[in-house]
């Protein structure tokens with residue numbers, strides 16, 4: 001059989017073989033069989049030396065042409081297989097670039113956090129700095145230093161979660177019932193003038209109802225300077241009310257009693273639900289109390305090393321959930337911490 005015939009046969013077989021190839025591994029097997037050292041093509045090339053000059057020339061040209069064609073066919077097949085792989089991944093549905101993106105659930109700030117931040121902004125705009133204090137507090141700071149000694153009836157107003165009742169008042173631990181201990185903590189370590197606020201959580205072991213929770217967020221306010229009066233306190237709090245509720249809401253400012261201030265006051269806003277007529281949310285009062293306040297008791301100033309003949313101060317403790325209720329029209333404080341997304345998504 002002439003070399004030329006052999007070459008033609010190799011070509012036909014290689015073409016048929018290549019058509020059967022389905023993947024890279026099969027392609028490699030095909031390459032070794034058709035173009036490898038032991039392939040019929042290589043044997044044919046090696047046998048050229050045995051031919052006469054004319055025949056060798058013709059057969060050599062044909063064999064080299066076939067080699068070039070096979071190389072080319074190999075490359076084309078490799079590309080085709082690559083493209084097919086990409087198409088397969090795409091059509092298998094793993095990536096459909098035409099589909100609209102899945103919406104990412106959007107987070108938002110809790111309404112109490114939003115309100116807390118607005119309160120902080122309102123005070124920072126009036127020149128106050130922000131401090132923080134511990135939620136697990138010594139009984140001394142929560143009560144004694146604020147002129148609320150053991151067995152004083154005022155303690156009953158703030159039913160307390162105790163953590164450790166052993167030892168004396170300097171070692172007894174409780175969950176703070178208000179943010180007022182931070183007045184003492186700050187004054188102990190700083191000289192006047194003072195202008196601070198202290199936001200944070202407080203805890204009271206009491207039954208809940210539409211306007212009472214057992215965990216409440218408060219913001220303590222404390223200013224001490226020469227010549228501060230109740231008028232400054234009133235001005236600061238009315239400015240806050242205007243910022244938070246607008247000019248049209250009614251504000252009630254009246255006397256109240258707290259052991260650590262003299263005189264003491266509280267402030268309320270007319271009930272958003274009944275417009276002041278009285279309902280379940282405002283407990284038939286027509287008003288919702290948002291804060292207690294007053295002039296810092298001179299005895300406390302003196303205990304802190306501030307001369308009460310020179311310095312006076314005012315303090316306030318704001319109920320942030322109550323303020324959030326009034327701003328957003330929430331008729332029951334307990335909604336805030338039930339983690340019901342239908343409620344929370346409205347803010």
Ligand code: FA5
Nearest residue numbers: 178180212213258289290291292293315316317319322
């Ligand atoms: C106090 O906690 C005082 N420390 C406030 C204070 C600070 C007075 C500085 C004078 C000077 P009171 O217990 O009234 O006071 O609470 C203050 C505010 O927190 C209340 O006006 C109310 O808005 C809110 N608050 C109190 N208890 C609850 C409760 N259980 N649930 C919801 N809000 C409450």
